[in-house]
Amino acid sequence: MKGGRTQHTFSPPVMEARRWIAGKEFPAERPLINVSQAAPMDPPPEALRAHIAETALTVPEAHLYGPVLGLPALRAELASRWTAKYGGQISSGQVAITSGCNQAFAAAVSAIAAEGDEVILPTPWYFNHKMWLDMQGVTAVALETNAALLPNIETAQSLITDKTRAIALVTPNNPAGVEYPSELVRAFFDLAREHGLKLIVDETYRDFDSRTGAPHPLFADPDWAETLIHLYSFSKAYRLTGHRIGAVITGAPLLAELEKFLDTVTICPNQLAQHAALWGMQNLDGWLAAERLKVLDRRTAIKECFPTLEARGWQLLGLGAYFAYLKHPFELSSLELAQKLVDEAHVLALPGIMFHPAGSNRGETEIRLAFANVNADQIATLFDRLEAYRPIS
Structure with missing residues (x-):
């Protein structure tokens, strides 16, 4: 068979x-x-678990289908916080909530690449990114990193073909832990924009970066939404791994394409998880x-x-x-x-x-x-x- x-x-x-x-x-x-x-x-911390339990008991709509792209309040909160963190301007209409960050990557790739296309991944790479590309018939083009485990712009440029659709970075990196310098991330953004590609930046571990302030300046670019696909995970921040809750931030036209994928796969993100993530952002900074x-x-x-x-x-x-x-x-x-x-x-x-x-x-x-x-x-x-x-x- x-x-x-x-x-x-x-x-x-x-x-x-x-x-x-x-x-x-x-x-x-x-x-x-x-x-x-x-x-x-x-x-999750006890206060967050208590909020999840209270939501389950007192918010009937938390057990029903919700908006495919996520709760409006959560999207707005994320947009506001990211605007304050990174500078520039992010609207709630540029934010989608997903069932984990892996799904955010899967939805993004499904929206921008077809069978036979290529996505450049620095190595060592995050294996679930490679697995999704394999299953979609999209070629993962290995971009070998240097001794410091950082990808090189010139090497990446040499790998771009007419089949390339995106470059995907993970910073802080999984599996290597390396924090990509701000200027390097910006250089990859410029390279992607120059060639009409998308730059996927997976910041699952952003909350545990040793640096303070914005880890890169991409959102400050007035045209960031034409090139950047930013991925995030609430799971690591608030210990919500089993609830599967992540996010993708990109241009509204591309989110309309992601919505087709998300509606087909899960219809909507987990409602209790979304309430938990919203409460966590509003109450658990300390x-x-x-x-x-x-x-x-x-x-x-x-x-x-x-x-x-x-x-x-x-x-x-x-x-x-x-x-x-x-x-x-x-x-x-x-x-x-x-x-x-x-x-x-x-x-x-x-x-x-x-x-x-x-x-x-x-x-x-x-x-x-x-x-x-x-x-x-x-x-x-x-x-x-x-x-x-x-x-x-």
């Missing part, structure tokens, strides 16, 4: 990694340290600021612990948001290493091959640590285990 579109891509990496620990038990004195998934594992500081403290802990690994030949390639991206010193492949670490060090991490094109030698030596759910003491233990690790042949 012939297969469908899904057979054109690989298995979900996080689900694949979970199979490595299925049925295995780890002793209490040496528990598994899971640094495989970049999502908060704690529930809480979110404290969460950011926790993430930055973990980032500092990794910097402080890393010299012991460096002495063993490891390299820290990228660090930021939820991620540390490392180069390992062993002869075995990153996939072999990741699988061995489960049984021999009780560490679950993702290998670099999951973030590169098939056959990339670069991915064989890299590994990602997602540290959102490990505290400073656990980070110290993690690095002790990695420092002491020697592969068992």
Whole structure:
């Protein structure tokens, strides 16, 4: 029997990694340290949970279909906050709410690209972006990054063809954690505009950027809406991962095309999630600021612990948001290493091959640590285990 579109891509990496620990038990004195998934594992703060419960009990329309592009109040709040954060002018008519940031990317690509078209992705890339392009018959053109894991404008320009429809950036980056400099993001915007392309900027981890102020100046450009497709996730900010709530900000004409996709796939975003996101933005600024500081403290802990690994030949390639991206010193492949670490060090991490094109030698030596759910003491233990690790042949 012939297969469908899904057979054109690989298995979900996080689900694949979970199979490595299925049925295995780890002793209490040496528990598994899971640094495989970049999502908060704690529930939303109690006040937000109480608001969700109250909404479920007292707002009847929260259980019905809502507007395809999202609640007007939430769209307006996001537009107002982003205008204040980034400068320029953003209207609610340029905002759509989606069922998670992955859906925002899927909707955007569906609106701008057809089978046989191309989208440029810097590597190491976010694997779900690659998977969606595969399933749509859109070619993911790998843009290899430099030693600092930053994409190069000249290299990107050399990859543009008459089939190119967009360049997609993730900053702070998943999987590498790197925060793209403001001037680099602007340069990619100018490159995209020059060639009539869209620039997709996924800022899922924006709330955990180490920098203050606007991370880029794109919204200050009076014609930003003709080129920019901005993606955001409420899930990381307010621990709403299971509620699936994200956003896309772009020109109103393109949103009309996205609306066709969103209406067909989900009809409307989760209503309770939208009320939760709105309440979170209006009431949890202080809480979110404290969460950011926790993430930055973990980032500092990794910097402080890393010299012991460096002495063993490891390299820290990228660090930021939820991620540390490392180069390992062993002869075995990153996939072999990741699988061995489960049984021999009780560490679950993702290998670099999951973030590169098939056959990339670069991915064989890299590994990602997602540290959102490990505290400073656990980070110290993690690095002790990695420092002491020697592969068992």
